[in-house]
Amino acid sequence: MITCVVHYKIDPDKLADFERFSRAWIYLVNKHKGQHHGYFLPSEGASDVALALFSFESLAAYEQYRTRFGKDKEFIAADKIRDESGCVIRYERTFMRPLLPNEVDGPPDGWQK
Template structure:
């Protein structure tokens, strides 16, 4: 690691949120062709960024945990943007991104999630396997006019 770059454990919240926001924006660019027309979906005003410190030796277990949410989260009212495992660099930090139209929608989602048998089962599995060492949640909102902009680069790729 370069001495002027903070390690993930030294990264402050602002740096962490900026990093994941950049990842989020980059990854959603590829989904625009699959997205529903704007009239069919509620506007996404807040996103819950979940930062996980995972056991790096339990990567496959965490992957299964994340995959299990793909049906549970939408059923309970969240817009699952995605889960992200470490690829290069730090091997024990993963992210989950879930969007909501507002904080009231998030609270409704949390209530439904607590009552969902598959959600409880998935959380119990993660607990029993000790997949997650630490979890942080931050809520962010999109700055109008800055999200999901296409590249204007004219060169070849």
């Protein structure tokens, strides 16, 4: 499994637009065999940072999903929300390998209680 972590700098005055954009991508990732773990939006205080996490079975599965960008009408519509509203100032992707709670069945080797 591979997890994509997307770090966003957003326009806090356009949070409603960013939420619409986020809902579209949650739908699309899940529709195309990924698992979206959610968007994490500013909650209290002034903030221009948001995160998204989603996983695919493999890098190859993620790359298959990426082939739809700029071609699939739903992907184009989702990006249009971002582009027309200006809700996203900048973003960067990082790929990680998750260690999930259901994969931990006891304390680590050599760990003392």
